[in-house]
Amino acid sequence: MKRAAPGTLLLLSTGCRARYAVFDTASPEAHRIANLHWLMLGICVAVAVAVLALLGIALVRRDRGRYSDGSARRVRAVAAGAAVSAFLLLVLLVASVLAGREITAPGGPQALEVRITGHQWWWEISYPGSSPSEEVVTANEIHVPVHRPVRFLLSSGDVIHSFWVPRLNGKKDLIPGRLTRHIFQVDRPGVFRGQCAEFCGYQHAHMGFVVVAEDPARFDAWLAAQRGIAAEPAGPSAVHGRTVFLSSPCVLCHTIRGIGAFGHKAPDLTHVASRTMIAAATLHNTPGNLAGWILDAPRVKPGTRMPPNTLAANDLLDLVAYLESLR
Amino acid sequence: MSAPAERLREETAGLPSGTDRERENLAYTWRKREGILGLLSSVDHKTLGARYIVTAFAFFTLGGLEALAMRIQLARPENRFLNPDLYDQVFTMHGTTMMFFFAVPVMLGIGLYFVPLMIGTRNVPFPRLNAAGYWFYLIGGLYLYASFFANGGPDAGWFSYTPLSASEFSSGHRLDAWVQIINFTEVSALIVASSLIVCIFKQRAPGMSLNRIPLFVWAMLVTMIMIVFSMPAVIFAAGSLNSDRSLGTHFFNPAEGGDHLLWQHTFWFFGHPEVYIIFLPALGMISCILSAFCRREIFGYNAMVLSLVSTGFLAFGLWVHHMFATGLPQMGQSFFTAASMMIAIPTGVQLFCWIATIWGARPRLEPPVLYVLGFFLNFLIGGMTGLMLASVPLDLQLHDTFFVVAHLHYVLIGGSLFPLLGALYYWFPKMTGRMLDRRLGILSFAVLMVGFNLTFFPMHELGMKGMPRRVYTYLPDRGWNGMNLAASIGAGLIAIAILLYVANVVKSLRRGRKAEANPWRAETLEWAAQSPPPAYNFVRLPIVASRSPLWQEELGYVTGMPTDKRELLVTHALDAAPSHREEVPGPSGIPFTFSVILCLALIGSVFSPWWLIIGSLASIPPAIAWYWTEEKP
Numbered sequence: 001m002k003r004a005a006p007g008t009l010l011l012l013s014t015g016c017r018a019r020y021a022v023f024d025t026a027s028p029e030a031h032r033i034a035n036l037h038w039l040m041l042g043i044c045v046a047v048a049v050a051v052l053a054l055l056g057i058a059l060v061r062r063d064r065g066r067y068s069d070g071s072a073r074r075v076r077a078v079a080a081g082a083a084v085s086a087f088l089l090l091v092l093l094v095a096s097v098l099a100g101r102e103i104t105a106p107g108g109p110q111a112l113e114v115r116i117t118g119h120q121w122w123w124e125i126s127y128p129g130s131s132p133s134e135e136v137v138t139a140n141e142i143h144v145p146v147h148r149p150v151r152f153l154l155s156s157g158d159v160i161h162s163f164w165v166p167r168l169n170g171k172k173d174l175i176p177g178r179l180t181r182h183i184f185q186v187d188r189p190g191v192f193r194g195q196c197a198e199f200c201g202y203q204h205a206h207m208g209f210v211v212v213a214e215d216p217a218r219f220d221a222w223l224a225a226q227r228g229i230a231a232e233p234a235g236p237s238a239v240h241g242r243t244v245f246l247s248s249p250c251v252l253c254h255t256i257r258g259i260g261a262f263g264h265k266a267p268d269l270t271h272v273a274s275r276t277m278i279a280a281a282t283l284h285n286t287p288g289n290l291a292g293w294i295l296d297a298p299r300v301k302p303g304t305r306m307p308p309n310t311l312a313a314n315d316l317l318d319l320v321a322y323l324e325s326l327r
Numbered sequence: 328m329s330a331p332a333e334r335l336r337e338e339t340a341g342l343p344s345g346t347d348r349e350r351e352n353l354a355y356t357w358r359k360r361e362g363i364l365g366l367l368s369s370v371d372h373k374t375l376g377a378r379y380i381v382t383a384f385a386f387f388t389l390g391g392l393e394a395l396a397m398r399i400q401l402a403r404p405e406n407r408f409l410n411p412d413l414y415d416q417v418f419t420m421h422g423t424t425m426m427f428f429f430a431v432p433v434m435l436g437i438g439l440y441f442v443p444l445m446i447g448t449r450n451v452p453f454p455r456l457n458a459a460g461y462w463f464y465l466i467g468g469l470y471l472y473a474s475f476f477a478n479g480g481p482d483a484g485w486f487s488y489t490p491l492s493a494s495e496f497s498s499g500h501r502l503d504a505w506v507q508i509i510n511f512t513e514v515s516a517l518i519v520a521s522s523l524i525v526c527i528f529k530q531r532a533p534g535m536s537l538n539r540i541p542l543f544v545w546a547m548l549v550t551m552i553m554i555v556f557s558m559p560a561v562i563f564a565a566g567s568l569n570s571d572r573s574l575g576t577h578f579f580n581p582a583e584g585g586d587h588l589l590w591q592h593t594f595w596f597f598g599h600p601e602v603y604i605i606f607l608p609a610l611g612m613i614s615c616i617l618s619a620f621c622r623r624e625i626f627g628y629n630a631m632v633l634s635l636v637s638t639g640f641l642a643f644g645l646w647v648h649h650m651f652a653t654g655l656p657q658m659g660q661s662f663f664t665a666a667s668m669m670i671a672i673p674t675g676v677q678l679f680c681w682i683a684t685i686w687g688a689r690p691r692l693e694p695p696v697l698y699v700l701g702f703f704l705n706f707l708i709g710g711m712t713g714l715m716l717a718s719v720p721l722d723l724q725l726h727d728t729f730f731v732v733a734h735l736h737y738v739l740i741g742g743s744l745f746p747l748l749g750a751l752y753y754w755f756p757k758m759t760g761r762m763l764d765r766r767l768g769i770l771s772f773a774v775l776m777v778g779f780n781l782t783f784f785p786m787h788e789l790g791m792k793g794m795p796r797r798v799y800t801y802l803p804d805r806g807w808n809g810m811n812l813a814a815s816i817g818a819g820l821i822a823i824a825i826l827l828y829v830a831n832v833v834k835s836l837r838r839g840r841k842a843e844a845n846p847w848r849a850e851t852l853e854w855a856a857q858s859p860p861p862a863y864n865f866v867r868l869p870i871v872a873s874r875s876p877l878w879q880e881e882l883g884y885v886t887g888m889p890t891d892k893r894e895l896l897v898t899h900a901l902d903a904a905p906s907h908r909e910e911v912p913g914p915s916g917i918p919f920t921f922s923v924i925l926c927l928a929l930i931g932s933v934f935s936p937w938w939l940i941i942g943s944l945a946s947i948p949p950a951i952a953w954y955w956t957e958e959k960p
Contacts (some may be wrong), residue, residue, distance in 0.1 A: 170724045
């Protein structure tokens with residue numbers, strides 16, 4: 001039931017067709033940018049309309065005197081046009097610099113720190129703890145508390161990616177060999193879709209993630225739950241599923257903490273069932289989608305690093321049952 | 328201007344047609360060779376210019392087909408027309424083709440064809456070098472497409488960001504080939520740039536002082552100087568990526584002290600001026616068209632020239648606005664925001680000067696003028712979205728989304744292709760001796776205008792709805808379906824408009840009305856030559872006494888130029904006072920041989936560095952022969 005709530009929200013947020021993600025803001029940062037956009041759009045449209053109107057008048061008028069007679073007036077008109085453009089540009093520049101300062105202001109000591117590492121084509125997310133064992137590692141689903149600044153430290157494990165949640169703030173690149181910083185503070189609970197914005201290879205198109213913003217209490221509960229090791233499988237099918245996981249290629253790339261699976265090439269699956277989506281926010285996390293993904297991931301996302309797997313039918317069902325038990 | 332420039336110009340001045348003997352001698356002296364060898368050995372600036380233009384449009388067609396393939400793929404969500412591997416190649420090919428093999432070369436071609444005519448000379452100063460430049464360009468393009476059809480098309484985008492383009496993430500030869508191809512086009516651009524710069528400074532008709540140079544020639548001069556300063560940056564970038572890939576250097580390897588942002592800085596230090604290299608010639612074309620059809624000089628010559636020059640300078644101070652999302656310091660970013668916005672001022676001044684020129688002139692609405700009016704509308708939209716992207720916070724939202732795709736196409740198609748198509752319509756009679764069909768011209772303009780806006784306007788909205796660029800598909804529930812479909816339909820309309828334009832060209836080449844020397848009653852010197860111009864351009868070289876030589880009562884001419892030697896008249900850079908005569912070489916197959924050998928060496932170096940050594944040695948004999956033989960007519 002806990003899982004159902006964000007899932008429904010996600011459906012609601014993506015089901016609405018006429019949504020302008022950039023303006024349907026849910027954070028002060030995105031809101032500030034949207035306001036700047038309206039100011040710039042207003043001035044730009046006004047200038048464009050004025051220039052086109054002048055062009056229209058220029059086309060229909062007929063000169064009474066000679067071209068050279070109006071020369072001084074024309075000089076004044078062109079100079080005035082240039083002066084007005086320069087002034088408006090100055091306004092835009094000041095507005096832009098002020099907005100830029102606000103959206104990058106560091107969040108202060110109470111900010112939550114989240115580390116994000118980009119991979120082809122998924123997001124590794126970690127919440128540093130006071131000791132290494134307190135660290136929480138997950139993938140493709142970022143939980144944040146509302147009304148608290150979140151500071152992201154971004155880096156990449158392979159090529160350049162770009163971290164972007166349009167409703168929450170602009171984007172920031174994840175560059176191998178560099179650490180970049182990003183910040184936002186979410187105003188209200190909800191699920192916000194994010195997406196890689198820098199071309200990064202075959203599955204750039206499907207390198208999505210979701211941000212789940214929730215009340216601080218729920219967030220703390222979630223964080224505590226994620227900190228734990230994998231749930232012990234209940235029932236013979238899930239127990240057999242764990243054996244399948246450990247004896248198949250899965251274990252070469254994936255981690256499940258507590259059962260001795262330490263692969264580091266692919267998302268941490270310790271609490272995979274707590275996530276609403278799989279395959280970098282491409283498929284809803286249902287047993288059917290999960291089974292299809294395990295069997296033939298490249299069919300869903302050509303070029304993905306996850307290879308196709310050959311599993312006996314009952315092995316597959318048990319594996320899915322086990323993964324679905326990893327809350 | 329003065330009274331003579333103001334009367335309705337039903338009659339324009341011209342040059343004397345000279346005696347039969349003069350014409351025969353000149354035709355013999357400047358003759359081309361016959362047959363295949365003649366094709367391979369031509370050094371005439373008009374032949375080479377026309378070749379650049381035709382070749383560039385062939386690549387434009389290929390790039391357009393790639394665009395259509397992308398639009399078919401994106402017409403509906405989760406389409407399976409192109410798989411991601413092919414889509415990545417196709418969008419990389421589209422960008423590479425349009426930027427390196429269409430937009431820049433077509434401007435080079437127009438410059439090569441018309442600058443010597445407009446300044447009243449007989450050929451460019453380094454004809455053989457120019458011939459070699461064309462072969463570099465052609466062979467580079469053929470190699471690009473050969474590797475594409477051999478499943479070796481580059482797939483890291485036309486910007487090829489490291490590390491995606493580094494050997495770790497792109498094994499095989501796809502990117503090796505791309506890196507070499509970039510060098511081919513740079514060589515040809517630098518060759519044309521050096522020729523035209525010297526040509527403009529030293530070969531202007533007597534009397535064409537700096538303040539009488541046609542605005543188009545000024546635009547080309549600034550463009551060529553920009554090529555000289557920007558191309559070395561990308562030569563460095565491509566060279567260091569090449570050596571990272573093939574020699575194991577670490578320019579772009581952070582583990583060994585390299586930096587991925589180094590690639591972005593060097594690439595965009597070239598890449599942003601590149602946009603203006605494509606855009607400035609178009610501004611010159613607009614000035615040509617407007618003065619001819621408004622029948623008056625462009626208002627504010629000095630302001631126009633200063634705007635062109637300052638645009639050329641400022642264009643080098645904008646490159647970081649492609650990198651706002653990389654987390655550079657605030658202060659530095661503000662500088663680039665300011666520079667990006669400031670460049671709107673000279674552009675605005677030019678727009679205002681053109682409006683002041685049109686004001687009350689009642690220009691005839693011939694297709695070239697329609698294209699200019701289309702430019703005004705489309706370029707204003709592109710310029711305004713450019714201002715929005717110059718703002719760091721707004722750019723962080725819109726960067727790398729379809730909003731940028733919309734913006735760049737509004738600037739490049741609206742700002743550059745529209746004037747180009749108008750200018751080709753305008754100059755077609757000069758180049759072929761035939762007029763284009765007016766009705767077909769208007770029809771193709773109208774379809775292009777509708778198709779272009781239907782394709783690219785919805786992309787603004789897609790970007791604001793969060794659709795990133797360079798995605799091979801999208802999920803059906805994102806609310807992007809309708810606008811993508813609209814854009815795909817628009818792309819089909821653009822294809823129809825281009826087909827109509829081509830049909831007009833083919834039809835008019837065969838059956839078009841014969842064109843006289845100056846069908847538009849325009850004022851610049853290219854219209855003093857016959858249509859099409861003979862190999863020697865002018866029987867007698869013109870002498871210029873104003874900015875609008877053909878609107879003078881009478882056009883003076885130079886006497887005493889020999890008709891039995893390929894000689895150019897060299898004049899002083901500032902005041903164009905005659906200085907001396909200079910003999911230029913005639914047709915030769917050596918540039919072709921030389922460039923084929925060097926191109927093969929560069930292509931071979933993709934597979935083994937030994938080819939560079941073999942090729943360098945093999946190119947020595949033709950290089951010696953280049954200087955040795957001087958055929959006398």
